[in-house]
Amino acid sequence: MxxxxxxxxxxxxxxxxxxxxxxxxxxxxxxxxxxxxxxxxxxxxxxxxxxxxxxVNEKTNFCSTPLHLAADSFPEWTDGVKAIMKQKAVEVNPRDEDGQTPLHRACYKGNLHTAELLLGHNGIDANVVNNKGDTPLHVAVQRREYQVVCLLLNQDSVNLEIVNKEYRTPLLEAVSDGHLGIMQRLIARGANVNAVDHGGNNCLHLALKRENNFHSEVEHMTMLDQVSFHIVCDYVCVCVCVCVCVCVCICASVCV
Missing domain, CATH: 1.25.40.20 (Ankyrin repeat-containing domain)
Structure with a gap:
């Protein structure tokens, strides 16, 4: 051995x-x-x-399969991942003792190409949660792995609104962590800016708590300005829709 x-x-x-x-x-x-x-x-x-x-699916005492080990290898080891994934019997969503799948581990380590290989498998579950309720997207956001986040957001199957045990979506995690670049990507993909965590905090609350203590690949707006802008836009859109509906109802009543 x-x-x-x-x-x-x-x-x-x-x-x-x-x-x-x-x-x-x-x-x-x-x-x-x-x-x-x-x-x-x-x-x-x-x-x-x-x-x-x-x-190929044998687990250790910690429930790690060979694919788990290959997925979080550092430096990244795609040759090993490919060799394992060639096996017809391979399970791509096994969970270790922490509930982590190989995709969780790849996201944690920032192994972009490994994550891409896993996402390319027909059997992959990109929304599986670990024992903390975190999806691979949560993990990538928490680890500030910008490129991995972008990769996940390009997958149609990825759900942006899954909440972990802290009742936080990936967007709430990004705002709480002060990562404007990731936050912008999530909002552009359609993440709900009005989601709230277990403490009733929405994105604006969390942004105010951080003030301007943030980091980003793109810093055209402060975090607070960015979150406020999208919340205001959502509010205006709702108001416009309500006004239009009311006007339509009034007109319909008059015509009748």
Whole structure:
């Protein structure tokens, strides 16, 4: 097993397997040879073990699968992710002990290309929540992973209004964290600026609490101005709609 993670070449691993080495054997932490190969970033070992019957979905004592480990590898290791995802039996939405899927982990580490590979799989659930109620989008926002946020927002299936256990949407998290660039992206995608958290705070409340303590890739407006602008626009639109409806009703009554 250790040979798979410490740089042994393909031939040595083959000899050990042919001699009766059990590819599914686990250590005290629940790691198999495949887990070791992924942790060691040994692509040939990963491919060999998979071809010899290693369970691609085997979980450690912490419920981590090989795909979990490959997804949060640093630096990013897309070759390993691809090798694992080629397996027809691979589960792309397994949850570890914290409820994190491989996509959650990729978003946490800012592994943009890994997240892209996962999102490209037909079986991916981009809205699955972890034990804190966070979706992958929540996690990317909390970690200030701007590019990953943009990638997720380009997915039609991503739900912007899921609330976590703090009753916060990704937009509320972005405002609370003071990230104007991410906030602008979420608003442009249609996020609800009037959502409230468990304390009754909406985006404007959270922006006022931060004052102008924010950071952004684009700083054309202060956070408070940006949030206020969109809330006012929403209010005006509602008022206009109400006025139009009232006028239509009056006209209809007069005509009758």
């Amino acid at each position: 250790l040979a798979c993670g410490v740089g042994a070449d393909r031939r040595i691993i083959e000899i050990l397997i042919e001699a009766g080495g059990e590819v599914g054997s686990k250590d005290v932490w629940g790691d198999t040879a495949l887990h070791y190969a992924v942790l060691g970033r040994r692509l040939q070992a990963v491919e060999l073990l998979l071809s010899r019957g290693s369970n």
